[in-house]
Amino acid sequence: MGPCEPGVRRADLGAVHWCVLPFRVLLVLTSHRGIQMYESNGNTMVYWHALDSGDASPVQAVFARGIAASGHFISVGTWSGRVLVFDIPVKGPNIVLSEELAGHQTPITDIATEPAQGQDCVADMVTADDSGLLCVWRSGPEFTLLTRIPGFGVPCPSVKLWQGIIAAGYGNGQVHLYEATTGNLHVQINAHARAICALDLAPEVGKLLSAGEDTFVHIWKLSRSPESGYIEVSPLP
């Protein structure tokens, strides 16, 4: 199922993501050649953005990585650290590159979004990179950088956003939970003995899943303390 362009080696396919927008669903693929967007039937390509490798040195790998949708925007991360924001119309192929977000200096690893909670000044997108730096954004006709959470020497391969809580998995096996509005670290879990491969979140029940290269999968229950409002977590057996 799905088109396979001749000449695209299997190893070059970076990521695939269903982008669920309010009015349509698009299938987005990234590879070393660029970013491709298809209608949800997987057959009609509506957009192709070739990656600009202009600044890259010969030793630099050129690729796109990290895909997320928020509102009527689709954001895709790149090797340079820049995040490309595409404005998606209700239907048709008239997709435009609306913004290039600067904030990262190393390759983007992952992007997480959640629907805005309805009030102002609410973060609805987090971008992560190879140095472990996290950038917290508010989406809009112009994206606003709300806060930055520095890394500590290891990549952050996976990040999730839920009810104002940022969950970040790191290359040293730790999972950190941050308050999105302040950027403060509230929970630090020594979760895995190897790098974290992926995080996933079940939004209705607030359960976070972490998978690591140590062959283990853990599930965590996220919550807020009734007294302080601080983020809390409990491991599920």
Next chain:
Amino acid sequence: MSVRTLPLLFLNLGGEMLYILDQRLRAQNIPGDKARKDEWTEVDRKRVLNDIISTMFNRKFMEELFKPQELYSKKALRTVYERLAHASIMKLNQASMDKLYDLMTMAFKYQVLLCPRPKDVLLVTFNHLDTIKGFIQDSPTILQQVDETFRQLTEIYGGLSAGEFQLIRQTLLIFFQDLHIRVSMFLKDKVQNNNGHFVLPVSGPVPWGTEVPGLIRMFNNKGEEVKRIEFKHGGNYVPAPKEGSFELYGDRVLKLGTNMYSVNRPVETRMSGSSKNLASRTQESIAPNPLAKEELNFLARLMGGMEIKKPSGPEPGFRLNLFTTDEEEEQAALTRSEELSYEVINIQATQDQQRSKELAQIMGEFEIMEQPRLSTSKGDDLLAMMDEL
């Protein structure tokens, strides 16, 4: 994919090749005075290792190797090792060369998989180089070549970030994907299952820079710890004792990449078992490979940098058998299934008279004194193909 992966892949595979050849040659060691003309002696063994190592670490060759480039196919790389293995008086039949390459690739795949940190692949490389230096202790010129390569590795990889090493790791693992040849030593040690997959340990020291799993810490707005919970992780991990050394000399701490072969441990590979998995294996594409021309160029550049010493006069070449008997070797050649054989690359390159002349010349320089009983050499095969262009 990372364009800095080839030197690491080549040096580690080369190291494994030398471990295996050293073990096989020692196993067939005959005291010098008692040896017949076609039997291996200690002197022969040292000579073979010296020849191969000096060819491998030749400056021109290393220069080509360290240029930023994509990884090519397993088949393309095998051609380079076959040429390397024949850099001396030693000869290998197809079946033995196949077995050698299988052992080399599975060993390094194991080492990459089990590296605690992505950066530890550099320590694995240093382990190989340390042991290689042990093989050529009596040859100061070759020792210098190896030290020079060491310095190059440190210069290029010493400053890479964790993220860049992670990309290198992924590039290597993709190269080894779907390779599930069973190796008797791994099976006996229970680090490999019967289906050819490696066993990932869930105990032992954590990587340097990682905490032992099992602790949750919670903080308030001021960054003060307000609560602690411990949980059962499921594994049995202990803290890392110390970090391995990345200096020219030092304790690497990591054992991956050290010589796991000893004289009395013949290593078998089992092809028949893995054929059960063939139905689920992705069929290798038989369509013309769009990268074929690049692969050919890559081979030409790499092998152009290889300087094979030509023997001064006619010398007998010795055949090394990686199997226990000649009959076993013949049997292995016959029963090796189609999909797992390493055919010579089928290249449909464009007409390029000058190029093919250059390539023919490079291949011609590799002509090694052939034994009368060998009818063709690998060089002739490739050369013949060039002529057909």
